[in-house]
Amino acid sequence: MLSRVADSVFWLSRYVERAENVARFIEVNMHLSLDLGESASQQWGPLVNITGDHEEFAKRYGEATREKVWQFLTFDRKNPNSILSCLSAARENARTIRGTLPSLLWEELNKFYLYVRAAATGDSFENAPTFLEQVKLGSYLFVGLTESVMSRNEAWHFSRLGRNIERADKTSRILDVKYFILLPTSHDVGTPLDVIQWAALLKSASALEMYRQVRGRITPVDVVEFLMLNTEFPRSIRSCLARAEESLRFISGSPGGTTTPAVRMLSELGSQFDFPQAGDIIQSGLHEFIDRFQANLLAVDGAIFDAFFAKKPLATTEPLPVGQ
Amino acid sequence: MRLETYQTDGFYDEMFEADGAPRSRVRGLASRLAGLSEGELTQRQKAADMTLLNMGITFAVYGHEAGTEKVWPFDVVPRVVEGHEFARIDKGLKQRIQALNLFIADVYGEAKIIRDKVVPAELIYSAPCFLKQCVGLKPPGGVWCHVTGTDLVRHSDGKFYVLEDNLRCPSGVSYVIENREVMKRTYPQMFDGMRIQPVEDYPEKLLETLQHVAPPADGVPNVVVLTPGIYNSAYFEHSFLAQQMGVDLVEGSDLVISGGFVWMRTTRGLKRVDVIYRRIDDTFLDPTRFRADSMLGVPGLMEVYENGNVTLANAPGTGVADDKAVYAYVPQIIKYYLQEEMILPNVPTHVCWVDKERDYVLEHLHELVVKPTNESGGYGILIGPRASAEELANYKELIRANPRNYIAQPVIALSRVPTIVDDHLEGRHVDLRPYILYGKDIFVLPGGLTRVALRKGSLIVNSSQGGGSKDTWVLAEDGLNGSHDIASKQAQTQSQSQSQSQTQSKPAFVASGS
Numbered sequence: 066m067l068s069r070v071a072d073s074v075f076w077l078s079r080y081v082e083r084a085e086n087v088a089r090f091i092e093v094n095m096h097l098s099l100d101l102g103e104s105a106s107q108q109w110g111p112l113v114n115i116t117g118d119h120e121e122f123a124k125r126y127g128e129a130t131r132e133k134v135w136q137f138l139t140f141d142r143k144n145p146n147s148i149l150s151c152l153s154a155a156r157e158n159a160r161t162i163r164g165t166l167p168s169l170l171w172e173e174l175n176k177f178y179l180y181v182r183a184a185a186t187g188d189s190f191e192n193a194p195t196f197l198e199q200v201k202l203g204s205y206l207f208v209g210l211t212e213s214v215m216s217r218n219e220a221w222h223f224s225r226l227g228r229n230i231e232r233a234d235k236t237s238r239i240l241d242v243k244y245f246i247l248l249p250t251s252h253d254v255g256t257p258l259d260v261i262q263w264a265a266l267l268k269s270a271s272a273l274e275m276y277r278q279v280r281g282r283i284t285p286v287d288v289v290e291f292l293m294l295n296t297e298f299p300r301s302i303r304s305c306l307a308r309a310e311e312s313l314r315f316i317s318g319s320p321g322g323t324t325t326p327a328v329r330m331l332s333e334l335g336s337q338f339d340f341p342q343a344g345d346i347i348q349s350g351l352h353e354f355i356d357r358f359q360a361n362l363l364a365v366d367g368a369i370f371d372a373f374f375a376k377k378p379l380a381t382t383e384p385l386p387v388g389q
Numbered sequence: 390m391r392l393e394t395y396q397t398d399g400f401y402d403e404m405f406e407a408d409g410a411p412r413s414r415v416r417g418l419a420s421r422l423a424g425l426s427e428g429e430l431t432q433r434q435k436a437a438d439m440t441l442l443n444m445g446i447t448f449a450v451y452g453h454e455a456g457t458e459k460v461w462p463f464d465v466v467p468r469v470v471e472g473h474e475f476a477r478i479d480k481g482l483k484q485r486i487q488a489l490n491l492f493i494a495d496v497y498g499e500a501k502i503i504r505d506k507v508v509p510a511e512l513i514y515s516a517p518c519f520l521k522q523c524v525g526l527k528p529p530g531g532v533w534c535h536v537t538g539t540d541l542v543r544h545s546d547g548k549f550y551v552l553e554d555n556l557r558c559p560s561g562v563s564y565v566i567e568n569r570e571v572m573k574r575t576y577p578q579m580f581d582g583m584r585i586q587p588v589e590d591y592p593e594k595l596l597e598t599l600q601h602v603a604p605p606a607d608g609v610p611n612v613v614v615l616t617p618g619i620y621n622s623a624y625f626e627h628s629f630l631a632q633q634m635g636v637d638l639v640e641g642s643d644l645v646i647s648g649g650f651v652w653m654r655t656t657r658g659l660k661r662v663d664v665i666y667r668r669i670d671d672t673f674l675d676p677t678r679f680r681a682d683s684m685l686g687v688p689g690l691m692e693v694y695e696n697g698n699v700t701l702a703n704a705p706g707t708g709v710a711d712d713k714a715v716y717a718y719v720p721q722i723i724k725y726y727l728q729e730e731m732i733l734p735n736v737p738t739h740v741c742w743v744d745k746e747r748d749y750v751l752e753h754l755h756e757l758v759v760k761p762t763n764e765s766g767g768y769g770i771l772i773g774p775r776a777s778a779e780e781l782a783n784y785k786e787l788i789r790a791n792p793r794n795y796i797a798q799p800v801i802a803l804s805r806v807p808t809i810v811d812d813h814l815e816g817r818h819v820d821l822r823p824y825i826l827y828g829k830d831i832f833v834l835p836g837g838l839t840r841v842a843l844r845k846g847s848l849i850v851n852s853s854q855g856g857g858s859k860d861t862w863v864l865a866e867d868g869l870n871g872s873h874d875i876a877s878k879q880a881q882t883q884s885q886s887q888s889q890s891q892t893q894s895k896p897a898f899v900a901s902g903s
Binding site for chain 2: 066067068069070071157160161162163164165166168171172175176179219223316318373
């Protein structure tokens, strides 16, 4: 497929996934702040840290209140990671590749965007629960449609690659930020409050119920294990990397070997999650581990760009013919 | 809905006779409209508008913030054309396109028609769309205008006339197909009892046409659609056609020239391109040959084309035949090449470049429509009877200064179709643009784009000037569209349902005595 189109499919998928994650982060935090009452105000700052935009936020908004964070993460056009910005970018990408997407997919994405855009014009905080629900549903519909109406061709694999890289990144970020906040209160282990906070972390990755089925009681080590190393839960970092690697191998046309730098790097990154125990990771520094992971993921991103999206000068792509 | 108050105002109305009785072709439709409850039509209209918005069927508006998209107004009351009427249109258009194609080939070839003085040489060589770079070109199969959209109007005498030819990159066919889709989604009942010829096979026919004109290659030729990008006003159509044909939609920067061929940059290296359905203007195709400032084209493309290693559709240079001054000579052109009389008449046209005709035009300006010969989109048109004395005087100066640039025609009383205005129907003027494909043979899509001037009294139907569109129903001629025997094919085993499988796999539940 065209490099430009592949690039757009990849990012289209990432932006939709990102919007869904931001919506879930906000939703979980809202519920949590209802449980926590008074101290809720301190809950909103970290949300901006998760998306990595805290500096930008501080510069433009100052103190992190509920309303300000809401505005920043939902409808702020200047924040490239706000839900509205994500949907605009997703739709713009979809528009440039409308020839490639099934019309069903385009139409639902377009409706999704129109919904978010319309919501942005009203005073929306009152309708926050409905809005966040609709954003999540829009993303589920998008993913569901790619599953049910797209051939398992390159476009589908680029879409899946984008989604899983984005997911791995977001799961790692929420784990990083929340773990950091929850740690100082580790002497509260076992108190009701603590369980609520840890449960909220799991919910932020839609993981609570699946976690319960395999682990039962909530402990920090098990939560870290589940969100990072579980092979069955589709939002654990390890699962995401495995799927991303499958798709990258399909795209690279190298099911077994490690022919391209991108495949090699992603494969190496995935293997870092194959052996360690959650306890060991925490022992040697969860934050450092995640920091390294994010740097490596960024490098994989760069390698994917070089391999498939970049417009290389003609000389480097010769000898020519592929296809006919 | 009350139709008694509807007025035809002395115009040819596509739905009603002059006495207000519905025409025979739309009797069923008219009685359904009359039977609608108050407000239902406007409700359906809103549903259609919403569908268009959701489907993202938009066009970009120039002169606004980049990326401004608008939904093109669509009116749910369809325009109906009788089967036998369209059969004549079909015949007339095939004749016209065949002749115009021969004309273009001749102009860039031996120029016999010029030597035989049927069309004046100066008129052709002064046409802005005559490209001297195209002299000597021989496109595959001798086809120059693969895709044409010809504008027709129906005059008060009830006859169809050709208003203008669009032989370069005519747009709008996607709206023909999507308008039908929107009608089916929002108002299926309207179709009851009507036998309407389908338009949905256009993309298939287009692909067939494009593949047919490919240069010799192994396997299935690689066809692409070349677009200027998402900010072009017709981007929706470019993406729609690519999607429906299942081919790649490329921008100039996706293509490279190497080793005498055109290639596209893919994730797996370069892939050869055989046919380019290009939706960018001639002069933007290749900066090394035409406009050097073009960022939309591909440097070196024309050389590959001249060597026969890629096909461009339409061929560059076709614009010479839709110059509005050349249009006036189409009756002679048809006669010259085909030895036939023109089937679909032209609107009588005065070419200002000819001294005698210019004098006539200047004298009768207040009763004529004057058009620039090389503009489209309804720009620069003067409608004499509606112009002020000052406008007339200014226009006379324009004509005198550059007579080659103007033609004049009598005011055509475009036919009208009932159109929703607030909560009722009023007559609005329409034209009709059928689409013609020229590959192995010539195909005319049974239907076309009906554009409607939504402003009261307006004769300008262009989307840039307050025009909208309608679904166009060409009725089947008797004997066509026989219903298929579907019922017999459905007499198959029913699908298994859940309750069936469960009752079969589980032992029957036996209630134990309490």
